[in-house]
Amino acid sequence: MTATFGATSTSSSASGSIDLGPAAYLKSKEEGHEQPLAPDFVSADDFSPLEVAYDFGTVRRSDIESGPRNIWRYKKLLPVPSNVDQIPNTEPGCTKLIRADRLAQELGVRRIWVKDDTGNPTHSFKDRVVAVALAAAREFGFDVLACPSTGNLANAVASAAARAGWDSVVLIPSSLEQAKVLTTAVYDGSLIAVDGNYDDVNRLATELAAENENWAFVNVNVRPYYSEGSKTLAFEVAEQLGWRIPEQIVVPIASGSQLTKVDKGFTELSEVGLVEPSPYTVFGAQATGCSPVSSAFKSGLDVVQPTKPDTIARSLAIGNPADGPYVLDTVNRTGGAIEDVTDEEVVEGIKLLARTEGIFAETAGGVTVACAKKLIEAGKIDPDAETVLLITGDGLKTLDAVQDSVGPKATVTPTVGAVREALGQ
Amino acid sequence: MTATFGATSTSSSASGSIDLGPAAYLKSKEEGHEQPLAPDFVSADDFSPLEVAYDFGTVRRSDIESGPRNIWRYKKLLPVPSNVDQIPNTEPGCTKLIRADRLAQELGVRRIWVKDDTGNPTHSFKDRVVAVALAAAREFGFDVLACPSTGNLANAVASAAARAGWDSVVLIPSSLEQAKVLTTAVYDGSLIAVDGNYDDVNRLATELAAENENWAFVNVNVRPYYSEGSKTLAFEVAEQLGWRIPEQIVVPIASGSQLTKVDKGFTELSEVGLVEPSPYTVFGAQATGCSPVSSAFKSGLDVVQPTKPDTIARSLAIGNPADGPYVLDTVNRTGGAIEDVTDEEVVEGIKLLARTEGIFAETAGGVTVACAKKLIEAGKIDPDAETVLLITGDGLKTLDAVQDSVGPKATVTPTVGAVREALGQ
Numbered sequence: 001m002t003a004t005f006g007a008t009s010t011s012s013s014a015s016g017s018i019d020l021g022p023a024a025y026l027k028s029k030e031e032g033h034e035q036p037l038a039p040d041f042v043s044a045d046d047f048s049p050l051e052v053a054y055d056f057g058t059v060r061r062s063d064i065e066s067g068p069r070n071i072w073r074y075k076k077l078l079p080v081p082s083n084v085d086q087i088p089n090t091e092p093g094c095t096k097l098i099r100a101d102r103l104a105q106e107l108g109v110r111r112i113w114v115k116d117d118t119g120n121p122t123h124s125f126k127d128r129v130v131a132v133a134l135a136a137a138r139e140f141g142f143d144v145l146a147c148p149s150t151g152n153l154a155n156a157v158a159s160a161a162a163r164a165g166w167d168s169v170v171l172i173p174s175s176l177e178q179a180k181v182l183t184t185a186v187y188d189g190s191l192i193a194v195d196g197n198y199d200d201v202n203r204l205a206t207e208l209a210a211e212n213e214n215w216a217f218v219n220v221n222v223r224p225y226y227s228e229g230s231k232t233l234a235f236e237v238a239e240q241l242g243w244r245i246p247e248q249i250v251v252p253i254a255s256g257s258q259l260t261k262v263d264k265g266f267t268e269l270s271e272v273g274l275v276e277p278s279p280y281t282v283f284g285a286q287a288t289g290c291s292p293v294s295s296a297f298k299s300g301l302d303v304v305q306p307t308k309p310d311t312i313a314r315s316l317a318i319g320n321p322a323d324g325p326y327v328l329d330t331v332n333r334t335g336g337a338i339e340d341v342t343d344e345e346v347v348e349g350i351k352l353l354a355r356t357e358g359i360f361a362e363t364a365g366g367v368t369v370a371c372a373k374k375l376i377e378a379g380k381i382d383p384d385a386e387t388v389l390l391i392t393g394d395g396l397k398t399l400d401a402v403q404d405s406v407g408p409k410a411t412v413t414p415t416v417g418a419v420r421e422a423l424g425q
Numbered sequence: 426m427t428a429t430f431g432a433t434s435t436s437s438s439a440s441g442s443i444d445l446g447p448a449a450y451l452k453s454k455e456e457g458h459e460q461p462l463a464p465d466f467v468s469a470d471d472f473s474p475l476e477v478a479y480d481f482g483t484v485r486r487s488d489i490e491s492g493p494r495n496i497w498r499y500k501k502l503l504p505v506p507s508n509v510d511q512i513p514n515t516e517p518g519c520t521k522l523i524r525a526d527r528l529a530q531e532l533g534v535r536r537i538w539v540k541d542d543t544g545n546p547t548h549s550f551k552d553r554v555v556a557v558a559l560a561a562a563r564e565f566g567f568d569v570l571a572c573p574s575t576g577n578l579a580n581a582v583a584s585a586a587a588r589a590g591w592d593s594v595v596l597i598p599s600s601l602e603q604a605k606v607l608t609t610a611v612y613d614g615s616l617i618a619v620d621g622n623y624d625d626v627n628r629l630a631t632e633l634a635a636e637n638e639n640w641a642f643v644n645v646n647v648r649p650y651y652s653e654g655s656k657t658l659a660f661e662v663a664e665q666l667g668w669r670i671p672e673q674i675v676v677p678i679a680s681g682s683q684l685t686k687v688d689k690g691f692t693e694l695s696e697v698g699l700v701e702p703s704p705y706t707v708f709g710a711q712a713t714g715c716s717p718v719s720s721a722f723k724s725g726l727d728v729v730q731p732t733k734p735d736t737i738a739r740s741l742a743i744g745n746p747a748d749g750p751y752v753l754d755t756v757n758r759t760g761g762a763i764e765d766v767t768d769e770e771v772v773e774g775i776k777l778l779a780r781t782e783g784i785f786a787e788t789a790g791g792v793t794v795a796c797a798k799k800l801i802e803a804g805k806i807d808p809d810a811e812t813v814l815l816i817t818g819d820g821l822k823t824l825d826a827v828q829d830s831v832g833p834k835a836t837v838t839p840t841v842g843a844v845r846e847a848l849g850q
Contacts, residue, residue, distance in 0.1 A: 090783055091521055101513065102590055119544055163783035165527055174836050182824050185831040188780040192847055193833040200839040207841050355613040358515055358588035396821045399607050406610040408618040411599050414625040416632050422617055
C-alpha cells in the first residue's frame with residue numbers, strides 16, 4: 001500500500017491509455033460542465049456531483065444476449081474496459097426476476113415482478129456497484145479498494161477485493177453488530193473499527209482518500225463509476241421482460257443514487273435502441289424513521305432537509321441523501337410518488353414477501369414492499385399496470401428485524417398426537 | 426390438511442396420469458428390483474433404498490441450452506413433469522462455477538473450479554433437491570411439504586412451499602439456534618419445535634409421514650425423487666465446463682446422497698451422449714467429528730460404523746449415513762479417496778476460500794476446502810489435473826464457526842494518523 005496514486009493514474013490517464021469502454025467524459029449534474037475521465041467526483045466548475053457521459057456507438061441485443069451471465073453482458077453501456085469480464089471478479093448480476101402472482105393477488109393488483117438481488121455474491125445489489133468501481137479503479141491505477149460502511153457495502157468491497165487479489169480497507173463504526181463485522185472480516189482485508197459514529201467514519205474516509213492516492217474509496221473518489229453499476233438493475237429488468245421497460249417500478253431510497261440510475265438505465269436503453277421508448281413511472285420508498293426525500297416530496301419541495309435517522313432499515317439510513325434532489329426530479333418527471341413506512345410496516349413487508357413468494361428480504365426490501373402496498377392502497381400505483389419491486393438485500397443480514405415477531409407455531413413433545421394438536425388437526 | 430393421500434395419489438398413479446417426465450420406475454439399490462413410480466422409498470423386495478430409473482430417449486445439448494436459467498433446463502433428466510418450469514417455484518440452480526486461480530496457486534495445483542451453491546435462493550444446494558421433491562410430490566397428489574431438519578433443509582422447504590402456495594410442516598429440535606429458527610419461521614409455514622434431539626425429530630417425521638397421507642416429507646417418503654435433485658450439480662458443472670466431465674471432484678458427505686448422485690449425474694450425461702465419456706475421480710470430505718465414511722474408507726471396509734457426531738460442521742453431522750456404503754463404492758470405483766478434517770481445519774478452510782476467492786462458505790464448505798488441501802498435500806489429488814470443489818452452503822448461516830477467529834485488524838480513533846499506524850504505514 002505504498003505506491004502513490006499520482007505516479008500511476010495520472011500517467012495512464014495523460015497518455016490516453018485508460019480504457020473505460022464507452023465512457024467519454026464526466027459531466028456535472030447541475031450545469032452540464034464537462035471534464036476528462038478521472039477519479040474525480042465533484043465538478044471543478046459548479047461543485048455539483050459528476051456523472052459519466054458516454055459515446056455508446058452501436059449496441060445490439062445480440063451483443064448482450066451472447067455475453068456472460070452477469071453484469072458484464074452490459075459492458076458496452078458501462079464505464080469499464082472491454083476485457084472486464086476476463087479479469088477475476090465476483091461476477092454479480094443476472095439475478096432473478098420473479099413473477100410474484102401470490103403477492104400481486106394479496107395486494108389486489110394485476111401483475112408484480114420482484115427483482116431479487118439477494119442472489120448476488122454477497123447477497124445485496126452492492127456487488128454490482130462495487131464491481132464497476134473496482135474495474136474503473138484498476139484502469140486509473142488504484143490497487144487498494146476501500147469504503148466506509150455499516151453493512152452491505154463492507155461485505156461487497158471486502159469480497160470483491162479478495163477475488164481480485166487487491167488489498168481492501170474497510171472502515172466501520174466500532175459499535176457495529178458482530179454479525180456484520182464477521183461477514184466482512186472473514187475476507188481478511190484491512191477491516192478497521194473506528195471509535196465514532198457513521199458520520200465520523202465517513203469524514204475519515206474522505207480524509208484518507210485525499211492522503212492515500214492508491215486507495216479507491218468506492219463511494220467517494222470513484223463514486224461516478226461506482227454509481228453507474230446500479231443501471232444494471234434497469235438493464236436486467238428490461239431484458240428479462242423481453243426487452244421492454246416496465247410500466248411502474250418501486251425503488252428504495254438511501255442516498256437516492258440507485259433510483260436515479262435505474263431511470264438513467266431505462267433512458268439509455270431507449271436512446272441506443274435496445275427497447276422501444278415507452279412511458280414508465282418511478283416510485284420511491286423510505287422508512288419513516290429516515291424519510292427526508294419522502295418528506296420533501298410530500299411537501300412539494302425540490303430540496304431535501306437533512307434528518308437524523310432512527311429506523312431498523314439501516315441500509316437506507318442516510319439522513320442527508322446526496323441524490324435527494326435528483327430523486328425528486330425523476331419521480332416528478334415520471335409522474336410517480338414517494339412513500340414512507342414505519343418500522344412495524346417494514347417488518348410486515350418482510351413477512352408478506354416471505355409468506356407469499358418465499359423470498360426473505362432485508363429491511364430495505366421490507367420498506368419497498370410496504371411502500372408499494374401503501375401506494376397501491378392510496379391509488380398512486382395503478383393496479384391494472386405492472387409493477388417491478390427492487391429487493392436489494394437479504395434478510396439473513398438483518399435477522400434482528402424479525403426476531404420478535406416470528407418463531408415456531410408451537411413447541412411440542414416428540415409425539416404424533418402433540419403435533420396434531422399443535423396444528424389443530 | 427385433511428385430504429388423505431390415498432384418495433389422491435393412488436388414483437392418479439393407478440390411472441397412469443402422473444407425469445414424471447423421463448422417470449420410468451423405481452429400482453432397489455441392492456438387487457435392482459423394479460417397482461412402479463410411487464411415493465415409496467424402501468424396496469418391497471430387498472428392503473434397500475429405492476432409486477429412480479429412467480427412459481431418457483433423445484436429449485440434445487440444444488434442448489438444455491435453450492431452457493431456463495435454473496435446474497429445469499435439465500428436466501429431461503429429472504423425475505419431474507414436462508411443465509415443471511411453468512409452475513411457480515424457487516428456480517434454484519445455475520449457480521456460478523468460479524475459476525479459482527488464487528486458491529489453486531495457494532494449494533499448488535494447476536486448476537481449481539469452485540461450484541458456488543451459495544447463490545441458490547436460500548443459499549444452499551438444498552433448494553435443488555427440495556424443488557425436485559415438490560414437483561414430484563405435486564404429481565403424486567401431496568399438498569403439504571414437510572421435513573425434519575436442523576438448518577438448510579428447513580429454510581429450503583419453508584421457502585419452496587411459500588412460493589408454491591403450499592402449506593409446510595417443518596420439525597426442528599427445540600434447542601435450535603435462534604438464527605436458524607428465524608430464517609425458517611419467516612416464511613410462515615407450520616414450524617414446530619420438538620422437545621428432543623434430532624434423532625427424536627427424525628423418528629417423529631417418519632411416524633407423521635405414515636399418518637398424514639398428504640404430507641410429502643422431502644427426505645423421507647419422496648426421498649428417491651428429492652435426492653435426484655443433486656444430479657443437477659453434476660449437470661451444471663459439465664455444461665459450464667463446455668460439456669465435459671471434470672477430472673476430479675471433491676464432494677462433502679452428510680448422508681452421502683449428494684456424492685452418489687453427482688456420480689450418477691456424470692454417468693447419465695455420458696449415457697445419453699451429452700458429453701464424451703471420460704474418466705473422473707470422486708473424492709469425499711467429512712469433518713473428523715463425524716467421519717464414519719472416512720473411517721470406513723481408511724480402514725478398507727465396505728460397511729459404515731455409526732458414530733455420534735461432534736463437529737461444528739452441523740450440516741454434515743449425520744452419524745449413520747444412509748448412503749455410506751454407496752459412497753465407498755463410488756470413491757473406490759473411480760480411484761478417489763475420502764478425507765476428514767478437524768474443526769480447526771474447517772475454520773481455516775472457510776478463511777482460505779474467503780481470502781483467496783471472496784466466497785464465504787458455511788462449515789460444510791470449509792470441510793470441502795480443507796479436505797481438498799489435505800488430499801493435495803498427501804498426493805491423492807493430482808496437482809496437474811483440474812479439480813472441482815462443491816461449496817454447498819453459505820457462511821452467513823454458520824457465523825458462530827468464525828466468530829472467535831476473525832475480526833477487525835484494529836480499533837482506532839477517527840484520525841488519519843491512527844489508521845496509518847494501524848496499517849503499519
